[in-house]
Amino acid sequence: MKLFTKYNRVNITTTIITFLVGSIAFYFVLDYVLTSQLDRGLQVEQTEITDFVKEHNRPPDALTTKHQWTEISPAAEPIAHPKPHTTEAFNQLEKEVEPVRQLAFTIQAGGKLFKAVVNQSKTETEDLLQMIIFVIILMIALILLSNYLINRKLVTALWKPFYTTIATIKDYKLSEKRALQLPHEKLDELDLLNTSLNTMTERIHQDYLALKTFTENASHEMQTPLAVIRSKVESLLQYAEGKEMVVQQLMTIEDATLKLSRLHQSLLLLTKLENRQFELSESVDLTYILKTKLDERESLINARELIVDTTADQVTLSFHQHLAEIMINNLLNNVIRYTPLRGTVYIKLHSDALSIKNYASDGPLNTERLFQRFYKEEQSAESTGLGLAIVKEICLLAGFGIQYRYANHEHEFIIHFKPEQK
Amino acid sequence: MKILIIEDEITLNQSMVEFLTAAGYLCESVFSYKAALEKIDYHSYDCIVLDIMLPGGSGLDLLNYLKLDKKTEGVIIVSARGALEDKIEGLQLGADDYLIKPFHLAELSVRIAAIIRRKSFNGQSIVSAGDIQIDTASKAVTINGKTVELTQKEFQLLLFLVINKNRVLSKNTIAQHLWGDDMDFPDNYDFIYSHIKNLRKKMIAAGGEDCIKSMYGEGYKMQLP
Numbered sequence: 001m002k003l004f005t006k007y008n009r010v011n012i013t014t015t016i017i018t019f020l021v022g023s024i025a026f027y028f029v030l031d032y033v034l035t036s037q038l039d040r041g042l043q044v045e046q047t048e049i050t051d052f053v054k055e056h057n058r059p060p061d062a063l064t065t066k067h068q069w070t071e072i073s074p075a076a077e078p079i080a081h082p083k084p085h086t087t088e089a090f091n092q093l094e095k096e097v098e099p100v101r102q103l104a105f106t107i108q109a110g111g112k113l114f115k116a117v118v119n120q121s122k123t124e125t126e127d128l129l130q131m132i133i134f135v136i137i138l139m140i141a142l143i144l145l146s147n148y149l150i151n152r153k154l155v156t157a158l159w160k161p162f163y164t165t166i167a168t169i170k171d172y173k174l175s176e177k178r179a180l181q182l183p184h185e186k187l188d189e190l191d192l193l194n195t196s197l198n199t200m201t202e203r204i205h206q207d208y209l210a211l212k213t214f215t216e217n218a219s220h221e222m223q224t225p226l227a228v229i230r231s232k233v234e235s236l237l238q239y240a241e242g243k244e245m246v247v248q249q250l251m252t253i254e255d256a257t258l259k260l261s262r263l264h265q266s267l268l269l270l271t272k273l274e275n276r277q278f279e280l281s282e283s284v285d286l287t288y289i290l291k292t293k294l295d296e297r298e299s300l301i302n303a304r305e306l307i308v309d310t311t312a313d314q315v316t317l318s319f320h321q322h323l324a325e326i327m328i329n330n331l332l333n334n335v336i337r338y339t340p341l342r343g344t345v346y347i348k349l350h351s352d353a354l355s356i357k358n359y360a361s362d363g364p365l366n367t368e369r370l371f372q373r374f375y376k377e378e379q380s381a382e383s384t385g386l387g388l389a390i391v392k393e394i395c396l397l398a399g400f401g402i403q404y405r406y407a408n409h410e411h412e413f414i415i416h417f418k419p420e421q422k
Numbered sequence: 423m424k425i426l427i428i429e430d431e432i433t434l435n436q437s438m439v440e441f442l443t444a445a446g447y448l449c450e451s452v453f454s455y456k457a458a459l460e461k462i463d464y465h466s467y468d469c470i471v472l473d474i475m476l477p478g479g480s481g482l483d484l485l486n487y488l489k490l491d492k493k494t495e496g497v498i499i500v501s502a503r504g505a506l507e508d509k510i511e512g513l514q515l516g517a518d519d520y521l522i523k524p525f526h527l528a529e530l531s532v533r534i535a536a537i538i539r540r541k542s543f544n545g546q547s548i549v550s551a552g553d554i555q556i557d558t559a560s561k562a563v564t565i566n567g568k569t570v571e572l573t574q575k576e577f578q579l580l581l582f583l584v585i586n587k588n589r590v591l592s593k594n595t596i597a598q599h600l601w602g603d604d605m606d607f608p609d610n611y612d613f614i615y616s617h618i619k620n621l622r623k624k625m626i627a628a629g630g631e632d633c634i635k636s637m638y639g640e641g642y643k644m645q646l647p
Contacts, residue, residue: 216503220475223502224431227524231437234527237590237640247640254594261524296601299575303613333605 004155011151012144019140023133030132034125035101039084042103045070045118046082053109059116066093067121075115078106089119098123161190169197175277179205208275215271219264226261230254259384266386269326270373273393280398284319286328287312290349293328297336305342312349317417319398327394330387331356331413337383338411357412364406371402391415423538426465427451428458428481429473429500438471441527442534445586455479462488467495468541469534472517474501474508485515496537500525522603526595528586535585551584552646553630565630575600576621583634583644592641618642 045068052060059072069092082105089100100119107114165182172180180201182194233254240246272278290312294301301308317324331354335345339358346357369375371392374385395402401419405412425447429435432453439449450465452458455478462470462484470488474481485497499512502523509520518537521530539546539558547559555564561577563570572580582599583591593614600617622634635643 220502223523224434227500227502228431228434228437230524231434231441231527234592234595235437235440237592240640241590241637244639247637251592251639254592257524258594296605299601299613299617300605303616329605 004151004159007155008148008151011147015144015147016140019136019143023136026136027129027133030129031125034128035086038101038120038122038125039103041068041120042084042101042118046103046105046116049116049118050107053107058109059107059114064092066091067124069093069119071117071119072114073117075106075113078113079104079115082106086122091119091121099126158187161185161187162193165190165194165197172201173279174205174208174275175279211271211275212277215268215275219268222264223261226257226264229257230261233257263384263386266384266390269390270386270393273390273397276397278320278323278397280320280323281318282321284317284321284324286315286317286319286324286354287349289324289328290347290354293325293332294347297332300336304336304339306336306339307342307344308347309344310347310349312347313351315349315351315354315417323394323398327391327415328354330391334387335413352417354415354417355412356414357410360406360409360411365404365411367404370404423469424448424450424465424467425469425471425534426458426461426467426495427471428453428476428484429471430454430476431473437527438530442531444589445531447534453477455484458484459487462491462493462495466493468538469496469498471530471534472497472499474499474503474512482511482515485512485517489516494541496534496541498530498533498537500530526598528582528589528591528595529599532582532585532599549581549584551587551644552633554580554584554625556581556584565625565628568628570624570628570630572621572624575617576624579617579621583642584646587644587646590637590640590643594641596641 049060049070060070062070062072064070082103084101084103087100087102088097089102090096091098091100099122101122102117102119104115104117107116168180168182180198182198185191185194233250237247237250240250290310294308294310335356335358338360339345340361343359346355348355348357366375371388373389375389376383376385392402394400395415399419401416403414403416405414423446425442427435427438427442427449429438429451430453435451435453439451442449450461450467452461455476458472458476472481472484476484481499481501485499488495488497497517498519498521499517500521500523501508501512509522512520518540519533521533535549536558539549547557549556549558553566556577557563558581561574563572563577563580578600579596582596596614600614618634618636622632625634626632633645635645637643
């Protein structure tokens with residue numbers, strides 16, 4: 001729900017409730033005020049009649065208007081405490097029964113007891129009340145309408161810089177050369193947001209650069225000694241001709257250096273992937289890469305007498321050339337390494353997915369740990385245990401889905417290029 | 423053939439000097455940016471081996487300097503920075519090749535040979551050793567004047583062996599030269615053996631000497647006078 005909608009909902013509800021409660025209270029107050037006005041009129045009339053009786057010692061003639069009329073009739077007993085009350089009475093002039101405020105009292109005149117009933121018509125009071133309520137309802141409607149319009153126009157305009165900021169953040173990439181530079185805003189809150197974001201990205205950017213430099217330096221510091229070891233081994237090898245023991249030891253050192261170097265490069269790549277140091281905007285011909293990588297491995301495939309069954313559609317993705325190569329490389333490396341001699345490998349590439357399937361001599365792989373770093377199904381000297389972890393990170397970065405399936409004694413790795421459509 | 427080696431890691435620099443001297447080059451080595459600048463100013467070389475991270479400056483600046491000075495030296499960068507951008511930047515600045523550390527010295531040697539062949543004005547595309555003649559431009563191989571038909575991999579392998587003649591090349595080195603860095607080679611290198619076997623057969627069939635020696639447990643060596 002949008003903030004605006006939420007705000008509007010709360011605003012409208014409270015407005016309506018306030019107005020309703022207010023109107024009800026207003027109604028009662030008004031009714032009370034008007035009724036007491038009528039009552040005062042009734043009391044004035046009572047005083048007038050009492051005064052008239054005192055002066056003339058007879059009840060006055062009944063005075064009748066549209067709003068007030070008096071009926072005087074002989075009474076049997078006196079009314080102790082005359083009090084005005086609301087009731088209905090017949091208005092002779094209007095010829096209808098109307099709601100009235102009535103005061104009945106007794107008077108002593110000429111030795112007789114009379115009962116005087118004074119009626120004050122309430123029709124006008126009620127008309128007035130109705131008018132007032134009508135006006136109030138109209139006001140509520142007007143206020144709601146104006147609120148709605150103001151919110152729509154003004155609030156949208158007020159929030160515009162906010163949405164601009166959000167859009168800028170969304171498009172921001174750390175690998176860009178500089179931190180966010182959001183403009184100053186007139187509104188304090190938005191300005192605060194923008195300044196905070198600016199400082200935050202500035203800091204993140206600094207950290208990012210520091211980390212990037214660190215990985216580059218780490219790479220340099222590690223690879224140079226490795227290069228020294230390797231070159232020395234190569235030199236020693238020339239002197240070791242025929243000395244089998246020495247040669248074996250040297251080969252072990254060379255293998256270890258190679259592995260260390262690979263391991264280090266893989267870890268660096270993983271760090272870079274996590275840092276999102278890659279722009280995924282190149283147009284990459286996946287079919288071509290797959291074909292090239294398979295051609296490169298021709299000798300290897302022949303040596304292991306593998307049958308590779310490839311069906312590949314023309315697939316071009318917006319991706320990163322180098323990462324695409326690494327991804328396919330690692331998958332092919334794995335499948336070639338783990339397919340038994342003379343096994344068959346099925347590779348299917350179409351616009352939605354890349355699937356690589358091979359015969360499995362043993363059961364399914366451990367799905368949970370498969371993509372973890374340094375996880376190996378079997379302890380093998382060549383494997384770094386990072387290949388699939390890298391593939392997974394690349395997929396994560398590119399928004400691809402990666403899946404492992406085991407069925408009919410076959411491992412299958414599938415990369416979905418458009419997982420959200422599934 | 424004169425080569426300047428600019429590398430601040432002294433042992434690595436020495437290894438390169440030893441190896442390349444053995445391969446018949448005249449080597450000079452410097453360890454810092456400033457020393458490199460002096461050498462470049464006063465001498466000319468056939469090829470420069472350049473490290474990027476140097477005390478006192480960046481190898482990329484040296485490249486720029488060479489470019490501005492219209493020097494024609496071939497340059498091969500040897501750097502630990504494997505980042506693709508670094509590679510592209512180096513090549514854009516006029517480097518001829520880029521080798522990521524750690525590398526095999528034999529690999530460096532072939533790359534230098536290739537650069538010098540490309541740079542030479544009189545179109546020196548012929549590499550010859552013993553009775554073998556390799557035309558790197560037309561990819562043709564003749565032994566005692568007789569043409570030998572080789573596959574692409576066999577051609578690469580032969581050139582690699584010839585340039586690093588009389589040196590023991592481990593299977594790792596050969597595999598990485600032929601198939602690159604990012605392929606892994608499970609359990610054995612039988613497929614290298616089959617390439618070597620085929621190459622030997624073809625060379626013997628053409629009347630050449632059987633000069634590729636298999637060194638037990640180590641690798642291979644091309645024995646040539």
